[in-house]
Amino acid sequence: MQSLARAALACPKRPATAIAGRRLASSDSHAHEHHEEHDNTQYPKEDFSSPAWRGVILASLLVAGFYKYAPEPGEDNLLTSYIARYGTPSQVWEKINKQHLYLTQEATETILLFQDAKRPAIHRCRYPQLMEQVSPHLQPVGTSVDMSNVVVKGERE
Secondary structure, three states: OOOHHHHHHHOOOOOHHHHHHHHHOOOOOOOOOOOOOOOOOOOOOOOOOOHHHHHHHHHHHHHHHHHHHOOOOOOOOHHHHHHHHHOOOHHHHHHHHHHHHHHHHHHHHHHHHHHHOOOOOOOOOOOHHHHOOOOOOOOOOOOOOOOOOOOOOOOOO
């Protein structure tokens, strides 16, 4: 096997001028007789009568007219005067709001009443006959209660 150094020496070297000449060559054709296509579009004449300039001039005239005929800062404008003339007066809204406040307060009190309500305590006896089986004779003085009006209810009543 040959060494790499010998193999490199064995390759024929090209002259430097051939490489430089080859680098300057190009595969694209840039001939002088090639002419670019020219744009043949006809553009309209630019002056201040184009639609864009007409819009700008009309808008500036409208702004100037509005500024001239607009109400002073202390005066009401047309929209405010229209609302004041045809709107509902503030006294009517105050009356409606007060009525709504009273109804809401009444509803709140009713809700609180029902939330705090409790059923009355009823002690149901399993054997109601026990109330009648007690002897009235063995009771010390002051410890018995008059139960003549008591109506005993059972579980089903």
